[in-house]
Amino acid sequence: xxxxxxxxxxxxxxxxxxxxxxxxxxxxxxxxxxxxxxxxxxxxxxxxxxxxxxxxxxxxxxxxxxxxxxxxxxxxxxxxxxxxxxxxxxxxxxxxx
Numbered sequence: 001x002x003x004x005x006x007x008x009x010x011x012x013x014x015x016x017x018x019x020x021x022x023x024x025x026x027x028x029x030x031x032x033x034x035x036x037x038x039x040x041x042x043x044x045x046x047x048x049x050x051x052x053x054x055x056x057x058x059x060x061x062x063x064x065x066x067x068x069x070x071x072x073x074x075x076x077x078x079x080x081x082x083x084x085x086x087x088x089x090x091x092x093x094x095x096x097x
Contacts, residue, residue: 015076016057017064023072024048030063030073039063048072 017030017038026046031039038057039049064075086092 014054014057016054016059017051018074018076019048019051020072020074021048023069025069025072027068029066029068033062033066035060035062 024047026042026048028039028041028049031041031049036053036056036058038051038053040052042049059075059077059081061075061077064073067073
């Protein structure tokens with residue numbers, strides 16, 4: 001009898017979302033908002049969600065936009081898609097709102 005080994009086909013490691021465990025309150029809003037289930041609720045209540053399928057992220061930004069805690073979830077846009085805003089008050093170019 002021969003053994004069959006399955007290896008995941010991961011082309012490049014992707015980190016579309018970075019979660020700050022110090023700021024995340026574990027509300028799972030990002031889990032419920034994500035359209036393609038990139039996240040999975042953490043089994044420990046109040047802990048940040050687990051990023052289960054990072055390579056499947058569509059970079060829609062819904063998780064980042066719906067997060068109720070500022071700075072808890074940082075969306076890591078791919079370089080060609082990085083949005084930039086200019087603050088009206090100061091004229092400083094920023095990548096966060």
